[in-house]
Amino acid sequence: xxxxxxxxxxTLGLLDTVGGLIGGAFACMEVxxxxxxxxxxxxxxxxxxxxxxxxxxCTPEILQGKALQLYRxxxxxxxxxxxxxxxxxxxxxxxxxxxSEWSLEHMPNQDARAAMEQLYLGVFDEIPGGEILPTPEYTxxxxxxxxxxxxRRLSR
Numbered sequence: 001x002x003x004x005x006x007x008x009x010x011t012l013g014l015l016d017t018v019g020g021l022i023g024g025a026f027a028c029m030e031v032x033x034x035x036x037x038x039x040x041x042x043x044x045x046x047x048x049x050x051x052x053x054x055x056x057x058c059t060p061e062i063l064q065g066k067a068l069q070l071y072r073x074x075x076x077x078x079x080x081x082x083x084x085x086x087x088x089x090x091x092x093x094x095x096x097x098x099x100s101e102w103s104l105e106h107m108p109n110q111d112a113r114a115a116m117e118q119l120y121l122g123v124f125d126e127i128p129g130g131e132i133l134p135t136p137e138y139t140x141x142x143x144x145x146x147x148x149x150x151x152r153r154l155s156r
Contacts, residue, residue, distance in 0.1 A: 025059070028071050032057040035075040043083030053079050056088055062097045062154065070097060073123040090154040092119050098150050110135060111142030118143055 032054060040047045057075050074093035081088050096119040099112065108116065113135040137143050 024065070027068055028057075028059045028075075031068065031072045032075050035072065035079050039076075039079035039083045046083050046085065049082050050079050053082050053088070060094055062094050062101075066097055070123060090151045092147075093123050094154055095119055095147055095150045096123055098154055099146070110138035112146050114138075115143035115146040119147065 035057075036050055036053060039050045039053075043050060056078055059071060060074070063071050063074055070093045074091040077091040077093065078088045096116065099108070099116050099119070102108075103112070103116065114137045117135055139145075
């Protein structure tokens with residue numbers, strides 16, 4: 001049997017990683033509480049259902065490690081849908097994150113680019129770097145079809 005070198009455990013690196021995960025979880029919990037409180041005021045008739053939404057707001061895997069603003073928009077969409085008496089669903093923020101990850105390995109077609117732009121503007125209100133011309137859809141309704149296709153895949 002050969003001797004294998006064993007690398008020493010990077011305790012500080014491990015603590016940084018765990019600390020970052022815990023800090024991120026607490027930041028998301030704070031955002032969830034804020035969005036629930038706002039929605040309860042806006043939709044007092046559905047206050048109880050909204051309050052119970054906390055369990056639905058566990059950070060989805062696709063949003064872990066992403067910008068807190070992306071999680072905030074996810075939480076806001078979920079509690080707003082509950083407040084409006086609609087079923088919670090895969091949020092636009094989750095669809096945007098999934099399309100963004102996919103686009104790192106694939107060249108998005110025109111409909112996918114249009115979908116990403118629409119979702120990005122819905123989540124962040126503006127695209128950094130100033131005004132850009134929106135990508136026109138190649139097929140009428142193509143961006144919506146891309147969004148719904150990703151939403152279906154994520155809901156499995």
